[in-house]
Amino acid sequence: MVAEASxxxxxxxxxxxxxxxxxxxxxxxxxxxxxxxxxxxxxxxAIWSFWSFDPATYWIKPELTFAAYRALFETGRFxxxxxxxxxxxxxxxxxxxxxxxxxxxxGLMSGPRRAAILVVLFTIPFFTSALIRSFAWRLVLGRTGIxxxxxxxxxxxxxxxxxxxxxxxxxxxxxxxxxxxxxxMPMVLVLARIEPSVIRASGxxxxxxxxxxxxxxxxxxLPGVIAGFLFVFVxxxxxxxxxxxxxxxxxxxxxxxxxxxxxxxxxxxxFAIATSVVVLMSVLILLANRWLGLSRMFExxxx
Amino acid sequence: xxxxAATLEASTGTRALFLGLLALGLVLIxxxxxxxxxxxxxxxxxxxxxxxxxxSLSWYRALLGDNKLLFALTExxxxxxxxxxxxxxxxxxxxxxxxxxxxxxxxxxxxxxFVMFVPGTIQGLGLSVIFKELSIRPSWVTVAAAxxxxxxxxxxxxxxxxxxxxxxxxxxAARDLGASYWRAFIDVTLPLVRGGVxxxxxxxxxxxxxxYARAYYLVGRQNTLPLTMFGAMNSGASPTxxxxxxxxxxxSFALVGALMIVGYRHAGPGGGWKKSTxxxxxxxxxxxxxxxxxxxx
Numbered sequence: 001m002v003a004e005a006s007x008x009x010x011x012x013x014x015x016x017x018x019x020x021x022x023x024x025x026x027x028x029x030x031x032x033x034x035x036x037x038x039x040x041x042x043x044x045x046a047i048w049s050f051w052s053f054d055p056a057t058y059w060i061k062p063e064l065t066f067a068a069y070r071a072l073f074e075t076g077r078f079x080x081x082x083x084x085x086x087x088x089x090x091x092x093x094x095x096x097x098x099x100x101x102x103x104x105x106x107g108l109m110s111g112p113r114r115a116a117i118l119v120v121l122f123t124i125p126f127f128t129s130a131l132i133r134s135f136a137w138r139l140v141l142g143r144t145g146i147x148x149x150x151x152x153x154x155x156x157x158x159x160x161x162x163x164x165x166x167x168x169x170x171x172x173x174x175x176x177x178x179x180x181x182x183x184x185m186p187m188v189l190v191l192a193r194i195e196p197s198v199i200r201a202s203g204x205x206x207x208x209x210x211x212x213x214x215x216x217x218x219x220x221x222l223p224g225v226i227a228g229f230l231f232v233f234v235x236x237x238x239x240x241x242x243x244x245x246x247x248x249x250x251x252x253x254x255x256x257x258x259x260x261x262x263x264x265x266x267x268x269x270x271f272a273i274a275t276s277v278v279v280l281m282s283v284l285i286l287l288a289n290r291w292l293g294l295s296r297m298f299e300x301x302x303x
Numbered sequence: 304x305x306x307x308a309a310t311l312e313a314s315t316g317t318r319a320l321f322l323g324l325l326a327l328g329l330v331l332i333x334x335x336x337x338x339x340x341x342x343x344x345x346x347x348x349x350x351x352x353x354x355x356x357x358x359s360l361s362w363y364r365a366l367l368g369d370n371k372l373l374f375a376l377t378e379x380x381x382x383x384x385x386x387x388x389x390x391x392x393x394x395x396x397x398x399x400x401x402x403x404x405x406x407x408x409x410x411x412x413x414x415x416x417f418v419m420f421v422p423g424t425i426q427g428l429g430l431s432v433i434f435k436e437l438s439i440r441p442s443w444v445t446v447a448a449a450x451x452x453x454x455x456x457x458x459x460x461x462x463x464x465x466x467x468x469x470x471x472x473x474x475x476a477a478r479d480l481g482a483s484y485w486r487a488f489i490d491v492t493l494p495l496v497r498g499g500v501x502x503x504x505x506x507x508x509x510x511x512x513x514x515y516a517r518a519y520y521l522v523g524r525q526n527t528l529p530l531t532m533f534g535a536m537n538s539g540a541s542p543t544x545x546x547x548x549x550x551x552x553x554x555s556f557a558l559v560g561a562l563m564i565v566g567y568r569h570a571g572p573g574g575g576w577k578k579s580t581x582x583x584x585x586x587x588x589x590x591x592x593x594x595x596x597x598x599x600x
Contacts, residue, residue, distance in 0.1 A: 027400035027404070029392075127513070127559055129513035131533060132336065180332060210317070239422070262428065
């Protein structure tokens, strides 16, 4: 409506007129930031990942080579990829399993006030330090941490359990706790869009809770569930915090590998790793958009 | 489509199961942070909980004498304010654009989503080499540039949600009465989205204040606070790091909490919301515009 009205008011005939269209003019600053600071650097490192390292200048020179991409498969680098993807997958699975009931409680089983409070509780973590929340697990899971103290005091174990901290277990717990809100949000959004009469009709026709959940709610909210899984997966793919703070010695991830490679100034290799991740991420987001209409899921926002 | 219009009836057992899983999620998110906060009041060298009667601020006092930390804190506040001052208007402007965008909305949103999901390490690396090529020296400015990019999707979303109360016919009325686009924006739109703008500013500040993967590649000689903290966390931590973590958590919670309380106070019955706005997103901006506004009938 506004779009039509404003487009009728300002009919672009000159360049100045074209630039004055509100949609374009208003989005220009954001586009400048997103393209200039966001896309341009990524495009550049994608191109530079095919250049060769120049030992004379410790920088790169424009000679086309695939050496950096071949190096991805050398000396234990590939296992880091597999491990990071596996860890991101595990995190995403657990977050999805925990997030769906949470989103169902918020969207379908709460009054307005409780729903509002719960949404706030799942929103606050976005604005607190991931570093500190991850670090806090050290106190909880450590040798003298509260979990071990309780277990010993209760008599479940004689000795504190060593594998609670600086282990895959600690990393997985830290990541699930950190990224759970990413899974909850899209699920709440899709559940809010389910037509209430559909659920009421299901109940009127004699379906119980689980039948309605399985045959009505789940199919209708599937795009949100998959989006939640994907959001967690993508964010977990690029993190280093949890592994650096909670992982075992020598534990690595793709992001940590990039930092390490940059420390020995192997620019093309760092660029190649980064480019691979960005390409994988883009493919996943585009596929999700194709299949699930990711962008449609958010179109109600602000209207 | 109100979020709570449909209520799914469940047996007591099923309810308990769902609420239990929800509680487990919240415990995973909050329990460690709360535990750290409580442990930071322990005056001893050994970490752990002490009874509240023995709580002490001694480690917090030790923070105040640490110049290195104070410089890092100043740097982080400067970067955070710069980020918020720049990202907030750009986000609002992008949200205004989004509303009149028509068919290209989806693409624009996808683009924003993509930028938001690029790992910090990769974005930081990319920006650092670009700045190097342009001979821009790393400083608080380069960090702030990266943080504007990081905060923009959030500022955009919060602004967009808060713009839901501004109906096209309000702007049309202002235009009919002779107001220019700019006048209508200042006199009609801006007062209505005031709360959203404040939320957007605070969120942008906090996102920047707590960010470190990008800053790692972009800081100049002076580290930001999260980078200093990361160093301290990995070097045989003295208990001051727990107090520092506690202080940062308190600042973050206090800022978000203040927004919520102000928002709750201003929430009138019915508010200015359209029914179709999901309650979740109304709350995301943590503010409801004044219901008594004459424009909102």
